Amino acid sequence: MDSLYPQEQVSVMICVIKFFKGRGFWGPLPFYFLLCLLLYGCITKFEPKGTDETEGILVVEGFITDDESVITLSRSKGLSYKNDPEDMISPYRVTGANVSIECDDGTQWVASGQNLGEYTVETGKLNPERQYRLKIEVDGHEYQSEFACPMVSPEIDSVFWMKNKSGQPVNIYVATYAPDSMVQYYRWSYREVWEYVSYLQMGDGYNPFYPDGFPFFCWGKANNSGLLLGSSEKTVSGKIIHQLTEILPWDDKLSILYRIDVKQNVIRKRAYDYFENVKKNAQQAGSLFAHVPSELKGNITCITDPKRTVIGYVDVSSTTQKRLYISPHDYIDVYERPKVDNCNVVSRYEFFYAHNIQLYGGRIPEYFLVWDWDISELTGDTIPSKYVFNKCVDCTLWDGTTQKPADWPNDHSDAHTVQE
Numbered sequence: 001m002d003s004l005y006p007q008e009q010v011s012v013m014i015c016v017i018k019f020f021k022g023r024g025f026w027g028p029l030p031f032y033f034l035l036c037l038l039l040y041g042c043i044t045k046f047e048p049k050g051t052d053e054t055e056g057i058l059v060v061e062g063f064i065t066d067d068e069s070v071i072t073l074s075r076s077k078g079l080s081y082k083n084d085p086e087d088m089i090s091p092y093r094v095t096g097a098n099v100s101i102e103c104d105d106g107t108q109w110v111a112s113g114q115n116l117g118e119y120t121v122e123t124g125k126l127n128p129e130r131q132y133r134l135k136i137e138v139d140g141h142e143y144q145s146e147f148a149c150p151m152v153s154p155e156i157d158s159v160f161w162m163k164n165k166s167g168q169p170v171n172i173y174v175a176t177y178a179p180d181s182m183v184q185y186y187r188w189s190y191r192e193v194w195e196y197v198s199y200l201q202m203g204d205g206y207n208p209f210y211p212d213g214f215p216f217f218c219w220g221k222a223n224n225s226g227l228l229l230g231s232s233e234k235t236v237s238g239k240i241i242h243q244l245t246e247i248l249p250w251d252d253k254l255s256i257l258y259r260i261d262v263k264q265n266v267i268r269k270r271a272y273d274y275f276e277n278v279k280k281n282a283q284q285a286g287s288l289f290a291h292v293p294s295e296l297k298g299n300i301t302c303i304t305d306p307k308r309t310v311i312g313y314v315d316v317s318s319t320t321q322k323r324l325y326i327s328p329h330d331y332i333d334v335y336e337r338p339k340v341d342n343c344n345v346v347s348r349y350e351f352f353y354a355h356n357i358q359l360y361g362g363r364i365p366e367y368f369l370v371w372d373w374d375i376s377e378l379t380g381d382t383i384p385s386k387y388v389f390n391k392c393v394d395c396t397l398w399d400g401t402t403q404k405p406a407d408w409p410n411d412h413s414d415a416h417t418v419q420e
Helices: 006-022 029-041 085-089 269-285 348-355
Strands: 058-064 067-075 098-103 108-110 113-115 118-124 132-138 141-145 156-162 170-177 185-197 217-223 228-231 239-247 257-267 300-302 310-312 319-326 367-369 373-375 382-384 386-389
Touching: 058 132, 058 141, 067 098, 067 132, 098 118, 108 118, 156 257, 156 319, 170 257, 170 319, 185 239, 185 269, 228 239, 228 269, 239 257, 257 269, 300 310
Parallel strands: 058 310
Antiparallel strands: 058 067, 067 118, 098 108, 098 132, 113 118, 132 141, 141 300, 156 170, 170 239, 185 217, 185 228, 185 257, 257 319, 367 386, 373 382
């Protein structure tokens, strides 16, 4: 009975009462009530082993690669973990650690900076005849990965998109090739950047009185959140085509200009098996490294306390990259932004009656003036004429930024053309 949940515990109590009542023993109710309490006291909540026991252990993610290596440090999450934005960063990201990369000839490169648990180490070109490992010092303990020689990643053949028919998602793929005599294991990652505009802007036929530099145009950014793995082990030609992501036809990513930068790393068979196990665990737990099983280990150990558990596999591999642009003119659908609720421009009278708000005397912070000013027939004062929600005209309120990437290839006046 110790494996019953609270709702099942209540069901047991009800069944006991019904059992005695059906047999004519309902009279001495206090006695049976006491019996139920005793039974209830014998029931404890079931909690699976091997998951919360590893909550809070160090989790290491990243590659040792040419030029710039990014290492992410975090803590494993327990059964109480909730997948929300705050939990994704704090308190699970680890800051204040000393991170470095060491060569077997004694050379060391120290992380030049860290941002929300991401540590950047610049090594320059790796020597294929030397071995490298990661070193971490945090919370009074020292961790290190195993020494390994750099694996050479082949060039990415192509990054391309496909669309079955009108109204269907745009699917983005990576294609790569390994010689027939070599079994290769891959891991990919990507970064997306896209330009979009506010829902209402000057081009919509309005005549707004916006200040100079008002945020009509913005850029959104995102990284892949899952593990992207592939193997040429079962292929005849060594050619691999792997789907990276899909974009729905009404997504703002496709409204003006979209870019995806794909990185490819060849990894060892042991690393591939490790990441496959992590991926399966993520599918069951709902998040990478949430509810980490105690047997999920990689190639990192704690030097100061060998019995201390640490999760992670840091391989040594060169990185190859390829970039793809997509604009609305590239595919058969004409981008049509979905209608946004409450983005109708309405008069002050409509706002007054709909929201019971007194509009005279200045604008409401939640709304923005999008039209002209009128003269009040009652007082002769100038008053706002038409309003709309701020989110409809300020593109930064849709999780974007007005900071244009330095290498972004187009201007607003020619927004649908990629200028290489």
